Amino acid sequence: MARAITILLVGGSGHWAGRENHAPALLEMQQSGWPVRTAAICDPRNPEKRAQDEDMAPLRELLQKDSPEWINPDGLSRTELETVLDHAHATHRFSLVIIACNPVHHRDYILWAVSRGISVLCDKPLLVEEGAAYDPEAARRIIGGYEELDRALTRARATAPCHLAMPLRRRANDVYRSIASDITEIQQTHGQGITSMQLIKNGGLFRHPEEYLLGDAHGYRSGVGALSFSSYHYIDLLAWYLELAPGEATAVRVTNPYVRRVGDFLRTRQATALADLIDGPGATRIPELPPQVLAAEADFVFHLELRAEDGHKAGLVTYACHSNTYSHRTVGLQEFDRTNRQPFREKGRMSQFTLDINQGSIQHIGVFKNDVVGEDYRIRVQRRRNPVVTGEPYAEDVFHNAHAGSSVTPQDVLRAMVRLASGEAAPTQVADRISFFEDQRLSHHLFGTFYELIAMDAEGAKATERVVELAG
Known part of the structure; x- marks a missing residue:
């Protein structure tokens, strides 16, 4: 059996993560015997409160089984957020970060994770900048951000495997x-x-x-x-x-x-x-x-x-x-x-x-x-x-x-990424369908x-x- 896997779920209080895809996929892995646990949810919305909504049953079950720490990023600067995440990582030793928040915040979470050698599964679009629809400088930072991620991944992979993928x-x-x-x-x-x-x-x-x-x-x-x-x-x-x-x-x-x-x-x-x-x-x-x-x-x-x-x-x-x-x-x-x-x-x-x-x-x-x-x-x-x-x-x-x-569905891709983060190989039928x-x-x-x-x-x-x- 693979080593224990701990997840940081960013944006876990949303419908895609908490109801439609991420929570159900992780619960299925637990039911199949995989030692995977959502150790923390980072979201400005209180996951306990969100889980009370009638249509959020998967999130409710995930909270009951894993009792994840709630990290509220609201109002934090990038430096303050990194400090909070570092403290959580020291406590939980995250194996994988799953990102499903507002895409204008994706870059901060991805860079934090890969610079610490943590694999990432991030929803689309991978990067976008606030105000990119009308500010040319903001728009240009999108391609610059891809180049920044490429360099960060190269550095991380010099010491250990580090995966960055999207559930496309x-x-x-x-x-x-x-x-x-x-x-x-x-x-x-x-x-x-x-x-x-x-x-x-x-x-x-x-x-x-x-x-x-x-x-x-x-x-x-x-x-x-x-x-x-x-x-x-x-x-x-x-x-x-x-x-x-x-x-x-x-x-x-x-x-x-x-x-x-x-x-x-x-x-x-x-x-x-x-x-x-x-x-x-x-x-x-x-x-x-x-x-x-x-x-x-x-x-x-x-x-x-x-x-x-x-x-x-x-x-x-x-x-x-x-x-x-x-x-x-x-x-x-x-x-x-x-x-x-x-x-x-x-x-x-x-x-x-x-x-x-x-x-x-x-x-x-x-x-x-x-x-x-x-x-x-x-x-x-x-x-x-x-x-x-x-x-x-x-x-x-x-x-x-x-x-x-x-x-092969997005839930299959998520489960395959969990396996990769644990050091296991992805299932053959899914391996070539992961969008790295x-x-x-x-x-x-x-x-x-x-x-x-x-x-x-x-x-x-x-x-x-x-x-x-x-x-x-």
Whole structure:
């Protein structure tokens, strides 16, 4: 049996950690006989109080079994926080830090952990800076932060294994891995890379105007918005596929032709039309929101022009995100929302996207999803190949319960990371589906570059662009 494993759970009072993923995964390991214990929860919200909510049963059970120390970081400077964490580490000797807090605080926790040789599993996005939607200096610190983490990991690994990974569902999911296999086959067999890829993501999360002031892990009050919420998943998906089948492309020229901020959105009829149906005409008011909320990104489009080594254009990748699209929300703002007890995704959030991939004239793949968050997801994949290269030119698959039904889930990734932190090997079926820091270099640079361009737009810059190398 592996040595005893102690966990520091940062953001453990949230729904993703306390209800949906982290707590259930750790409880399952305990039930299977693994000597794993959550020794401390670091969160400004009291976990004992949060556990009293009706839908937080996993957190309640975890508290009852492990009696973790509560660390309240509220109001602490970085130096003060490190002192508190060092004291907790001296007491508990953490094996693994699991981070599920507001992403603007990820860097402090990751750097503290890896500089002490502690492995980390961190939710997406790995790094983002407060005010990155409108402050170019803050946006530039994102890529600088990745470089800082790289150096810290190199130092830590000089003396002992130290892992930094993210529980990225799509990198591990059967649906997206089947697409990756098809793309790779055409690249390797015919030398044909991706020539066009378009992803349109619709968030479907309707917020009443004053709800932009609420939210725990993804609050707009931090001066960042939809790019930090779920977009990292899709940016990473595009980067992953592009790295698998680059064809002639060696670099991408990134431009940002469109961005709409929260303040822009609130000036449209779209901001109140559904609210009028729910609460009655004229019942919705537009409150005075702080400038960092109004400046946060809501909708955006990025173009990634593929460039060959000699500079010629090899294709185009487009990512469009529309936050406020169709929603099945039927309820207005309730009193418990005001105390951050109800996550917005339970009130009308959709999971909708269309992904269109072409590898020249040889292969086309279409991916379609249009579901209510919280229900079983269905993903339809259509693949066409030129009849010259296959006897089956058309194939279609519908993956039912596509997320929870995958052979590897985020909970599996978490449990594998616990095993790695204990000195054991990850299970074979999970080992190559863990998204380690070093596997996402292009994703990191694209994410940081996107924020640089959004921030430059806020300053009125015109015709801005960035070039990102595909390798190195």
